[in-house]
Amino acid sequence: EAGVAQSPRYKIIEKRQSVAFWCNPISGHATLYWYQQILGQGPKLLIQFQNNGVVDDSQLPKDRFSAERLKGVDSTLKIQPAKLEDSAVYLCASSTGDAKNIQYFGAGTRLSVL
């Protein structure tokens, strides 16, 4: 079974530029999550999708971050414009969304904002 795929693995941009990350969840997983992991910290949930609807985006900085999951499968996370403090690893995870709620994580995208 293929795991959660993310691209790119690494991205370096300058502040005020824009960047986009892509995630393909495990086939059949209805729930998709985007996390931000700053160095030395645990992952922080940015947004949670159930199929193509948003369940929780309370921690998403909506003035600069946006995310979509148009067909209920792939998802993209965008930052525009980027700030220095956005330097982090962005993790995508997926789950079946049932009570067991085991989340499966991708390898992440490491973003450096200069």
Next chain:
Amino acid sequence: AQSVTQLDSHVSVSEGTPVLLRCNYSSSYSPSLFWYVQHPNKGLQLLLKYTSAATLVKGINGFEAEFKKSETSFHLTKPSAHMSDAAEYFCVVTTTSGTYKYIFGTGTRLKVLA
């Protein structure tokens, strides 16, 4: 509100000696608890989970954890450390209803000395 505290940010053990990574949780509901491991430049991998069945949970790679409600703890142990166990470990609490949101601890970095 749910929260989790990992009591040690760094743990060093010698190869072949026991491992103990400590985690305390706070939850208003009957919690589900997980331990994940993150190797450098890799995604998070599930080690084990507790979901109100047996209080002693066995996971992959020889790890196990014991749920102690009276102590609100879920410590991770392994009888004999291997060099390949060196990684970051995260304790996670989640509710058993609603959006099943993950709340991560800050992580414990395990170093294994030869």
